[in-house]
Amino acid sequence: MNQVLTPEEFWEAYCDHNMDLNKEELYYDVWQFLDGAKGCDRLASMCLAGIKTATSSLYEAFELDDVKVPEEGDYSIILDSEEVPLFILRDTKVEIKKFSEVDADFAFKEGEGDQTLEYWQKTKKKYFEKKAEEYGIEFSDDTLVVCEEFEVIFQ
Numbered sequence: 001m002n003q004v005l006t007p008e009e010f011w012e013a014y015c016d017h018n019m020d021l022n023k024e025e026l027y028y029d030v031w032q033f034l035d036g037a038k039g040c041d042r043l044a045s046m047c048l049a050g051i052k053t054a055t056s057s058l059y060e061a062f063e064l065d066d067v068k069v070p071e072e073g074d075y076s077i078i079l080d081s082e083e084v085p086l087f088i089l090r091d092t093k094v095e096i097k098k099f100s101e102v103d104a105d106f107a108f109k110e111g112e113g114d115q116t117l118e119y120w121q122k123t124k125k126k127y128f129e130k131k132a133e134e135y136g137i138e139f140s141d142d143t144l145v146v147c148e149e150f151e152v153i154f155q
Contacts, residue, residue: 007077010085014154027068028075032083040081043112047078047152048087052111058128059096059144064135070094070148087155094148099128100141109149 107120132139
């Protein structure tokens with residue numbers, strides 16, 4: 001039977017594998033795609049397959065949750081729907097843009113649906129409207145979105 005590692009043990013394994021890293025100076029977060037909802041595992045699998053190399057979030061949600069806004073070079077431990085660590089990704093580019101300013105290149109990198117800007121706008125608008133409602137904030141085309149590009153670096 002395989003032992004399931006905690007996120008902290010998974011991070012330690014990554015740092016042990018990369019002994020030149022100063023783990024005390026590195027920031028990492030632990031999260032699931034779609035907050036663990038249906039589709040979480042599918043999106044994680046798309047990352048492992050190299051199809052999904054970007055993700056986006058509501059900027060204001062970071063402040064409301066009192067969570068650090070991602071920056072280039074930050075690490076994330078991605079969990080599956082059972083909260084088991086799957087892999088670590090590192091942000092290679094982070095931009096904060098208005099929803100209406102997200103372009104086709106970024107939509108393609110998100111890897112979902114037919115990877116078009118039209119698909120991205122339609123599905124993300126619906127998702128962000130729901131998330132904004134949960135936070136009690138307004139969503140519009142001017143709402144700021146955190147656009148993260150990443151690479152899977154450890155699994």
